[in-house]
Amino acid sequence: MKIFRQYFLINFFALVGFVVLLVLGFQNCSARHEITKSINLPLNHPPLESVDGLEARPPIGDRDYVESVFKDVFLSSDSALSEIQAVEYYLNSEFLYSAHLWGRPCDPYESGDLSLCGYVYANADLDMAARTSSGREASRLQLCRWMVTNDTLLNRAKAKVADNDPTPNADSVSKVVKLFYPALEETPLASAIAALLDLDRAMARANESVVDRWRILFLTVCETPGWVVL
Amino acid sequence: MNQSRRRLLQTLGATTAFGMLPPVEKLVRAILSDGLAYADSSFASTYIAFSLFAAPNRWLFDHWMKTKPSEAIVPNPMIVTRFSDDGKSAEYATVDYKGIEVPFLWNSKVKSASGGLRPMSDLLDHMVVFRGYGTGVDGHASNHIRQYAPIPSLGSITGYVSDESNLLLRGVQYGVGSVTGYRSMAGNGITSLSHSAAQVNLLNNLLRPFTSRPELQRTESLRARHEFLIERAANVFKAAAESQDKRIKSMHQDQGSALKRLRDGVEDLNASWSGLFQKYWNIVTDTYRDLSVQGLTAVPLVVQDESGRYWVMVGADTLRPTVGSDLRGLISNGEILTLVQGLALAEFVASRKLASGIEIGLSGPTGLRGQFSSDVNKGGYESPRQRSFSMNFDEHTQGQMTSLLLGGCYYRALAAGVLELVDQLKSLDLFSRTVLHFVQEFGRAPRNTANGSDHSFDGMIASAITGRRQGGPLVIGNIKRDGTNGAYAAYYSGTIGYKAPTQIGSQSVVLTPAHVASSVAMLLGFTQIPWANTAQPLVKIENSNVVAIASGDIV
Numbered sequence: 001m002k003i004f005r006q007y008f009l010i011n012f013f014a015l016v017g018f019v020v021l022l023v024l025g026f027q028n029c030s031a032r033h034e035i036t037k038s039i040n041l042p043l044n045h046p047p048l049e050s051v052d053g054l055e056a057r058p059p060i061g062d063r064d065y066v067e068s069v070f071k072d073v074f075l076s077s078d079s080a081l082s083e084i085q086a087v088e089y090y091l092n093s094e095f096l097y098s099a100h101l102w103g104r105p106c107d108p109y110e111s112g113d114l115s116l117c118g119y120v121y122a123n124a125d126l127d128m129a130a131r132t133s134s135g136r137e138a139s140r141l142q143l144c145r146w147m148v149t150n151d152t153l154l155n156r157a158k159a160k161v162a163d164n165d166p167t168p169n170a171d172s173v174s175k176v177v178k179l180f181y182p183a184l185e186e187t188p189l190a191s192a193i194a195a196l197l198d199l200d201r202a203m204a205r206a207n208e209s210v211v212d213r214w215r216i217l218f219l220t221v222c223e224t225p226g227w228v229v230l
Numbered sequence: 231m232n233q234s235r236r237r238l239l240q241t242l243g244a245t246t247a248f249g250m251l252p253p254v255e256k257l258v259r260a261i262l263s264d265g266l267a268y269a270d271s272s273f274a275s276t277y278i279a280f281s282l283f284a285a286p287n288r289w290l291f292d293h294w295m296k297t298k299p300s301e302a303i304v305p306n307p308m309i310v311t312r313f314s315d316d317g318k319s320a321e322y323a324t325v326d327y328k329g330i331e332v333p334f335l336w337n338s339k340v341k342s343a344s345g346g347l348r349p350m351s352d353l354l355d356h357m358v359v360f361r362g363y364g365t366g367v368d369g370h371a372s373n374h375i376r377q378y379a380p381i382p383s384l385g386s387i388t389g390y391v392s393d394e395s396n397l398l399l400r401g402v403q404y405g406v407g408s409v410t411g412y413r414s415m416a417g418n419g420i421t422s423l424s425h426s427a428a429q430v431n432l433l434n435n436l437l438r439p440f441t442s443r444p445e446l447q448r449t450e451s452l453r454a455r456h457e458f459l460i461e462r463a464a465n466v467f468k469a470a471a472e473s474q475d476k477r478i479k480s481m482h483q484d485q486g487s488a489l490k491r492l493r494d495g496v497e498d499l500n501a502s503w504s505g506l507f508q509k510y511w512n513i514v515t516d517t518y519r520d521l522s523v524q525g526l527t528a529v530p531l532v533v534q535d536e537s538g539r540y541w542v543m544v545g546a547d548t549l550r551p552t553v554g555s556d557l558r559g560l561i562s563n564g565e566i567l568t569l570v571q572g573l574a575l576a577e578f579v580a581s582r583k584l585a586s587g588i589e590i591g592l593s594g595p596t597g598l599r600g601q602f603s604s605d606v607n608k609g610g611y612e613s614p615r616q617r618s619f620s621m622n623f624d625e626h627t628q629g630q631m632t633s634l635l636l637g638g639c640y641y642r643a644l645a646a647g648v649l650e651l652v653d654q655l656k657s658l659d660l661f662s663r664t665v666l667h668f669v670q671e672f673g674r675a676p677r678n679t680a681n682g683s684d685h686s687f688d689g690m691i692a693s694a695i696t697g698r699r700q701g702g703p704l705v706i707g708n709i710k711r712d713g714t715n716g717a718y719a720a721y722y723s724g725t726i727g728y729k730a731p732t733q734i735g736s737q738s739v740v741l742t743p744a745h746v747a748s749s750v751a752m753l754l755g756f757t758q759i760p761w762a763n764t765a766q767p768l769v770k771i772e773n774s775n776v777v778a779i780a781s782g783d784i785v
Contacts, residue, residue, distance in 0.1 A: 058477035097438050100419020120422040122403055122410040127417020132481045134398060137488035138439035142446070149449040188470030195463035202459050212452055219453060220460050223489075225481040226471040 059230045062130040063095045063102035066228065070143065073179045073222075074153040076160065083152060090146055098139045099123050103130025137225060144222035148215045158214050167210055168200045168217055176217055180227040196220065275663045275754040277391040278576050278588045278651075280644075281374065281406065282670040284623035286594070287633055287683055290333045291641035292359050292693040293673055295725045296324055297331050297705045301784050304712045306724030307539070308630050308676030308683055311335060312525035318534055320634050323525070327354050328702030335638055338523050340646035341516040343509055343653070350645045353652070354703045356661075356695045358769060358776060360749065362707030362729040363741035364672070364688030370624075371409045373671040373687055373743075378411025378589075380744035384760045387667070387750055388587035389414040395586035402436065402579050404572055405591030412589065423575070425591070428507075428567055432575050433499040436584075440491045441499065454493070506574035510647055514570050518595065518643040519561060526638045531557035531631065538681025541629035542600060544619040548627040549602040552614045557631060561639050564595040564621075573647040577654050580664065594621030595640060623670075630680040648695065661697035665753045668693045675714065675722040688714065689727040692746050696753050698776050705782035706749075706768045707741055708732040725784060733781040734766065741768070741780075 061069075070091060075084060095102055099118025105126040106117040117123040130136075147153050161175035162168075168176075173196045177189060184192070196217055203213045221227075282288075289295065290311045296303045303322070310320035311333040324331035336354060339347040365373055379386035385393075392401030393416045401420040403412060412420055423435050434441060442450070453460060471478045521527045533540050536550045540557070551557060572590035579585050599618045604610035606627070621636050622628070628636070648666060655661040673691045674683035689709070708730040713723045722728075731738040739745075744765035751759045752767040753776060759767060768780040 058475060058481060060481070097435070098421075100421060101439070105417075118422075120403075120420070121408045122406065122412035122422055123419040125413065125417065126419050129417075131418075132484045134484045134487040134491070135439050137481070137484040138492060141485070141488055141492060142439065142443065145446045145449050145453075146443075149446050184470075185474075188466075188473075191466045191470060192463075195466040199456070199459045199463045203456060206455070208452070208456075215449065216452060216456060216460065219449065220463050221467075223460075223485070224464055224467040224471075225485045226467055226478060229471070229475065229478055229481070 057131060060130050060132060060228045061230055062104040067091050070147060074147045074157050076156050094139055094143055101133060101136040101139055103127060141223055144219055148219045154215055157218055168213060173197055176221055180221050276580050276586050277665050277754055279667040279669055281591045283591055283593055285670040285672050286623040287625055287637055287674045288691050290335045290638055293691040293727055294359060294705055303725035306676045306726050307680035310630060310634050317529040317531045320630055327351055330703050334525050340642050341513050343513060343650050352649055353645055353695055356699045357693055357703040358699055359693045359705045360707055360746045361691050361727055362709040363690045364729045366688060368685050368687050370671045374409050375411040376743045377669045379413045380747045380761055385415040386411045386413040387747055388412050388589055392587035393418055397583055397585050399585040401587035402585045403589045404575050405568055406589050425568055431500060431503040432571060433503045437496055440496050442495060506577055510570045510573045513650055514566055514643045514647045517646040518564055518566060518639050521558060527558055533557055538679055539630040540632060541627050541681050542632050543622045543628045544617050548606040550604045552601045552603045555601050557635055560598050560600050563597045563599055565597045566595045566643055568593045569647060573651055577651055581654055581658055594623045596620040625683050627682040665750060666695040667750055673727050676726055677721060678723050688729045694750055694753055698753055700775050704778045706778050706780050708781055708783050708785050711784045730785045
């Protein structure tokens with residue numbers, strides 16, 4: 001009788017163990033916002049460090065971050081309401097048409113509308129971390145071009161960097177770079193300034209107007225993607 | 231003795247514990263193999279889904295009842311596929327196509343891009359029909375979403391295809407709106423376009439980030455003059471950034487690609503769109519309005535009486551067409567803008583390899599016109615009234631004759647457009663890696679009174695057309711021979727596509743949208759099928775062809 005009891009207990013515990021393993025194997029495999037790539041099946045949970053492409057992706061700012069940089073550079077406390085509205089309108093138009101490129105999910109049921117998803121329900125579950133793509137870069141380049149094309153905005157930006165000298169110089173060019181890259185280290189900053197001054201001298205030799213020389217300087221720095229990296 | 235008894239116990243225990251292992255191992259292996267072992271090729275497919283929003287009847291198109299000569303069906307007055315020769319009644323008729331009985335409509339010819347006629351049945355060679363499945367729960371939105379994402383936490387078909395895509399746009403959606411089943415497990419978004427007026431060029435919105443903007447031309451030409459020096463300066467930033475953080479390399483690649491596209495420009499989108507739009511407009515509209523289709527429009531369909539079989543849904547109203555009028559007048563000015571735009575967009579996106587996942591939302595034809603003598607709910611008119619209207623796909627009170635006419639013309643137009651799209655995919659050698667998926671919320675439950683049809687959420691229908699299937703249609707999913715289950719059985723009788731357990735090998739399984747999604751994933755060549763643990767695919771690839779591994783019978 002005792003043999004049967006022990007036999008039963010061994011079987012019982014083996015069964016319990018199996019059930020526990022099975023439950024552990026299946027649990028939490030369907031979480032939506034884990035950093036995963038593509039298809040992850042139960043019992044096929046990839047360890048985080050092995051997720052394909054994770055290491056190659058820098059953390060980049062979402063649309064709010066990009067918007068705040070553009071506003072910091074091209075608006076000032078003196079900006080008229082119409083300037084601010086024009087900038088916000090253009091930025092929002094870009095974000096609205098291409099919400100899926102800019103990252104950050106929205107909750108249509110919480111906010112009551114879909115403006116943050118570009119009015120697209122399918123984009124309600126965007127990844128919290130924005131990610132780079134050629135579409136996003138094209139959209140960002142278009143924003144840079146629009147900002148520098150607007151003379152009023154360009155003058156606002158220039159006023160933040162230019163001293164009494166109306167033409168670009170080492171100091172003002174350094175400030176242009178720091179508007180986008182406030183934490184850039186000394187050595188790369190010096191290289192960047194030198195390259196931009198070369199560019200400006202070539203522009204001057206080509207008889208480009210001073211305002212166009214500033215336009216190209218701001219555009220060149222704005223177009224570089226590094227300032228979007230967090 | 232004690233020792234030997236202990237040893238015996240240990241041996242028994244060990245034997246028993248290990249004795250349990252083989253089944254456990256088998257179980258785990260089975261789970262793994264169900265989930266992982268469906269690999270047959272590398273993943274590089276295009277998925278184009280057509281959502282027929284509001285769920286029109288598809289009995290005369292791809293919701294097949296009788297598929298074998300030996301099968302007998304129990305008739306339902308709504309399930310008809312052709313008009314009688316005198317145009318006064320309708321019947322269920324099929325034609326044989328490579329051993330499968332298909333609705334009579336497939337016997338017809340449709341317009342081609344060259345202006346000639348071609349057999350609609352050319353599509354059947356590549357068709358896989360899924361029927362007899364369901365969710366057990368009503369609801370347009372929820373059931374539509376479950377066709378794409380049967381287990382919401384496990385992503386959607388389009389989501390997976392788009393996530394795996396390295397193409398410029400990954401995924402594109404047109405006219406899907408709030409009833410979206412799109413779910414990306416990687417958090418990727420989708421380019422989503424709305425239904426638009428005929429004059430709107432959808433390509434401008436599709437490629438908006440890459441298209442030239444007139445207001446920026448001044449800066450662009452200035453930039454172009456100094457591009458070399460600008461890029462030389464930019465390279466200094468690039469080198470500095472990459473020396474600090476190698477991960478930024480991917481951003482520089484994207485930026486370089488974007489700059490190149492902006493500099494080189496995209497093709498003339500106005501010319502591309504107008505060419506595609508006009509082509510599909512001609513094919514779709516000419517086919518839709520064709521009044522020479524045997525069994526459908528070739529003879530006058532004179533309204534015989536005011537019975538429910540002629541009811542027409544006009545907006546929220548149900549109207550009776552005037553007795554003596556020709557029902558064919560309804561379609562004489564009909565147009566299907568969403569289908570035309572959707573096909574044009576699908577061809578552009580697929581042929582340019584812009585995205586791997588494409589969802590097209592379709593709505594019913596517009597510009598329909600009829601003469602009506604009374605409103606079913608509000609009574610008779612003093613004199614007949616003309617009304618223009620759009621076809622409501624949710625055909626609750628669309629009578630037998632009207633539903634057959636409007637549905638028949640619509641599906642012929644759909645088939646004509648899809649045939650052209652398939653031609654284009656074939657010419658680019660893309661069809662063998664493409665799946666066209668025809669989706670809607672549910673099937674329709676046909677009323678015994680012949681005056682409409684309701685939601686059949688346990689009689690669902692979907693079909694796929696893919697170059698991976700050759701040699702004729704497949705039909706998968708068992709259906710009941712007579713009626714439904716439950717309280718509504720008295721309203722919907724006959725062979726109406728209601729689900730019945732389907733044989734998969736030795737198993738008898740009630741199919742769900744997950745089985746269809748798994749099957750579509752298999753057709754797409756997924757190396758891992760996310761829903762396979764819940765619902766295995768109903769097809770497999772054998773000798774480079776798609777074959778069914780589940781039954782498709784009337785039981």
